[in-house]
Amino acid sequence: MQKWVTKIMAAVMTMMMLVGMVAPASAAQTDPVLSKIEKSGKLVVGTSADYAPYEFHTTVNGKDKIVGFDISVANEIAKRLGVKLVIQEMSFDALLGAVKTGKVDMVVAGMTATPEREQEASFSEPYFVDKNVVMTLKKNANKLTNLNDLKKATLAAQLSSIQEDAAKQVDAKKVVSLKKVNDAVTQLTQDKVDGVVVPDTTADSYLGESTQFAVAKAALPGETNGSSVVMAKNATVLQSKVNNILEKHVIGAPLDKWRDEAVALMNHKESFFEKYYPYFVKGTINTVGLAVIGVFFGIVLGILLALMKLSSVKPLKWFAVAYIEAVRGVPLLIQVFIVYFGTQVIGLNVSSFMAGAIAMFLNSAAYVAEIIRSGIQAVPAGQTEAARSLGFTKMQTMRYMVLPQAIKNILPALGNEFVTVIKEGSVVSVIGVGELTFQTSVVQGASFKPFIPLIISAAIYFILTFGISRLLGRFEKKMQQSDRKLI
Amino acid sequence: MAIITIKNLHKAYGDKTILRSINATVEEGDVIALLGPSGTGKSTLLRGLNMLDRPTSGEVIFEGQDITQASESELDKIRQDMGMVFQSFNLFPNMSVIENVKIALVKVKGVADAEATQTAEKFLTKVGLADKATAYPASLSGGQQQRVAIARALAMNPKIMLFDEPTSALDPEMVGEVLKTMRELAQEGMTMLVVTHEMGFAREVASKIWFMADGDMAQYDDPEAFFEHPDSERAQSFLAKML
Numbered sequence: 001m002q003k004w005v006t007k008i009m010a011a012v013m014t015m016m017m018l019v020g021m022v023a024p025a026s027a028a029q030t031d032p033v034l035s036k037i038e039k040s041g042k043l044v045v046g047t048s049a050d051y052a053p054y055e056f057h058t059t060v061n062g063k064d065k066i067v068g069f070d071i072s073v074a075n076e077i078a079k080r081l082g083v084k085l086v087i088q089e090m091s092f093d094a095l096l097g098a099v100k101t102g103k104v105d106m107v108v109a110g111m112t113a114t115p116e117r118e119q120e121a122s123f124s125e126p127y128f129v130d131k132n133v134v135m136t137l138k139k140n141a142n143k144l145t146n147l148n149d150l151k152k153a154t155l156a157a158q159l160s161s162i163q164e165d166a167a168k169q170v171d172a173k174k175v176v177s178l179k180k181v182n183d184a185v186t187q188l189t190q191d192k193v194d195g196v197v198v199p200d201t202t203a204d205s206y207l208g209e210s211t212q213f214a215v216a217k218a219a220l221p222g223e224t225n226g227s228s229v230v231m232a233k234n235a236t237v238l239q240s241k242v243n244n245i246l247e248k249h250v251i252g253a254p255l256d257k258w259r260d261e262a263v264a265l266m267n268h269k270e271s272f273f274e275k276y277y278p279y280f281v282k283g284t285i286n287t288v289g290l291a292v293i294g295v296f297f298g299i300v301l302g303i304l305l306a307l308m309k310l311s312s313v314k315p316l317k318w319f320a321v322a323y324i325e326a327v328r329g330v331p332l333l334i335q336v337f338i339v340y341f342g343t344q345v346i347g348l349n350v351s352s353f354m355a356g357a358i359a360m361f362l363n364s365a366a367y368v369a370e371i372i373r374s375g376i377q378a379v380p381a382g383q384t385e386a387a388r389s390l391g392f393t394k395m396q397t398m399r400y401m402v403l404p405q406a407i408k409n410i411l412p413a414l415g416n417e418f419v420t421v422i423k424e425g426s427v428v429s430v431i432g433v434g435e436l437t438f439q440t441s442v443v444q445g446a447s448f449k450p451f452i453p454l455i456i457s458a459a460i461y462f463i464l465t466f467g468i469s470r471l472l473g474r475f476e477k478k479m480q481q482s483d484r485k486l487i
Numbered sequence: 488m489a490i491i492t493i494k495n496l497h498k499a500y501g502d503k504t505i506l507r508s509i510n511a512t513v514e515e516g517d518v519i520a521l522l523g524p525s526g527t528g529k530s531t532l533l534r535g536l537n538m539l540d541r542p543t544s545g546e547v548i549f550e551g552q553d554i555t556q557a558s559e560s561e562l563d564k565i566r567q568d569m570g571m572v573f574q575s576f577n578l579f580p581n582m583s584v585i586e587n588v589k590i591a592l593v594k595v596k597g598v599a600d601a602e603a604t605q606t607a608e609k610f611l612t613k614v615g616l617a618d619k620a621t622a623y624p625a626s627l628s629g630g631q632q633q634r635v636a637i638a639r640a641l642a643m644n645p646k647i648m649l650f651d652e653p654t655s656a657l658d659p660e661m662v663g664e665v666l667k668t669m670r671e672l673a674q675e676g677m678t679m680l681v682v683t684h685e686m687g688f689a690r691e692v693a694s695k696i697w698f699m700a701d702g703d704m705a706q707y708d709d710p711e712a713f714f715e716h717p718d719s720e721r722a723q724s725f726l727a728k729m730l
Contacts, residue, residue: 380575383577386636388539388563390640391595392595
């Protein structure tokens with residue numbers, strides 16, 4: 001026994017040595033990620049554009065653009081690699097997953113290397129160094145003067161960020177982790193938290209924008225954090241190329257210039273409405289579009305599932321039951337992530353809008369199926385008997401008699417489903433689909449006004465859902481009236 | 488000539504026996520009134536003839552074929568030849584009157600739309616409802632709905648008409664118009680099997696009486712014999728209640 005163990009070990013070691021000898025030779029030329037970039041002629045960079053002046057949305061010549069010095073860095077890298085830059089937006093906590101699964105080629109989002117993160121992906125040399133500060137309200141600035149004050153305070157920070165770690169390290173009374181910096185700042189303005197941990201560049205931006213903020217005197221312990229470009233583990237050649245580009249063409253004078261440009265863009269004054277209404281318009285269109293796609297395909301698939309569930313063929317029935325129960329038992333947010341990353345894993349490269357729409361309709365179909373099933377079962381058995389007695393087949397009976405009546409009965413319920421989908425569509429903002437909730441946080445990030453955009457989008461959501469409910473109500477009444485007129 | 492021959496027909500739901508062992512024959516041109524107390528299996532027998540409710544055992548021979556053994560697709564064809572009228576009309580509420588009458592012609596028989604419309608109009612005229620062609624079922628009275636249902640079944644040109652208590656769900660003033668239509672049909676020589684509680688209709692129109700009680704059936708080839716000299720106690724007590 002010991003003999004063959006030794007043999008296997010010897011074989012494994014030989015293999016490893018062989019690989020070790022072969023690998024560097026080929027790796028010196030290219031790696032999977034780099035060859036993909038070169039082949040497609042595109043560098044897909046993931047970022048979370050709510051982080052001025054690193055990356056944020058602004059209106060340039062009436063057009064929405066993502067700008068910031070991180071974007072300038074990404075641009076420079078793409079230029080030096082000789083490919084086109086494509087920016088892919090998503091929430092900060094989705095970035096690492098995206099680079100790992102290959103959704104994006106790299107992440108440039110002011111991300112700092114930590115031991116945990118370095119297990120998941122490779123980090124370039126830091127190209128920008130920023131220290132963390134605690135931003136607070138001016139009226140409270142004197143309450144946070146030393147580390148002891150911080151220990152007694154409630155601090156907010158962006159989820160999965162290095163600032164979140166910093167807040168935890170000072171052992172604050174409570175650390176509130178939020179998806180977006182905007183949300184953290186909103187909590188601050190509402191006095192829900194005592195301070196927000198942010199890089200001082202970000203704090204400067206907020207201070208420039210509003211006089212209600214101040215930087216607390218209390219300093220955070222630990223080192224400063226450097227922003228790195230993040231790549232997949234296997235992108236070894238790309239990593240050295242990026243390091244080279246950063247060193248020669250980014251760090252120093254170029255970055256300083258980009259930073260000043262970004263701050264200038266950020267402080268470019270225009271009226272709030274003029275500057276940001278296109279975001280709300282675009283977001284509303286996308287929200288309604290998603291809902292229409294979601295409900296339309298949801299109904300198509302829902303009818304199929306309902307028929308399968310009512311079928312006498314056992315495997316079809318089981319499949320439908322399993323699908324409906326599984327989808328209804330898992331949060332939509334998780335399903336969105338599964339579709340977004342899952343399509344990548346099985347080798348399909350779908351846009352975030354497509355992924356969002358697919359997740360929405362796969363989810364909606366389960367609910368629609370149950371609505372349709374109840375509608376079908378509510379059609380009197382006599383209808384089926386009458387049809388069958390005339391010689392209609394089972395399928396024909398379903399098509400000409402049962403389904404038309406079922407659908408008329410369930411129209412109100414389907415309308416409610418549409419309203420639900422409009423609201424639940426906000427979930428797909430996490431994968432960067434530019435629907436209303438996403439655009440709202442974009443505006444929050446770009447305008448440094450955390451609260452007003454929320455109210456505006458709440459109003460838009462309400463108008464949409466209430467309007468549709470009323471419209472459906474009228475439609476229903478009309479249908480009842482036409483029924484009554486005949487009597 | 489026999490249209491339908493029923494042999495040893497048995498039907499049970501679980502432990503409950505509905506039809507014990509029915510043997511009977513329907514001849515061409517017969518107008519049979521199927522009488523008997525409620526819950527004795529009259530409707531079950533009727534629905535067992537076109538397999539809307541498959542019998543547990545026994546045979547139903549229709550045009551030489553035992554249709555209890557027929558496949559679903561064979562049955563779809565066979566049912567076209569057996570018109571059925573239900574107690575609760577069962578018109579399709581999402582279609583106008585004329586659509587109700589012609590849809591099976593178009594979708595089942597594949598008749599061209601114009602021809603189907605003509606046929607439908609002919610049968611609506613026959614039941615006296617040509618003027619209601621474009622109305623929807625909800626706007627019709629019960630009697631009118633039932634006459635449309637009769638036209639719908641007739642349009643398929645069936646070899647036999649099965650009526651399952653066609654007047655039981657109607658207001659008393661509506662019963663007459665439906666019975667009148669059925670009487671005309673009988674006079675034209677249509678073969679009919681009618682489950683009914685209308686004793687007057689049975690006596691005047693029917694050529695034969697089938698009397699069912701407790702899952703058994705007695706046949707009378709002369710209606711007068713049944714009404715004047717019922718030979719069983721059950722028939723006597725039934726008539727005593729009904730007349």
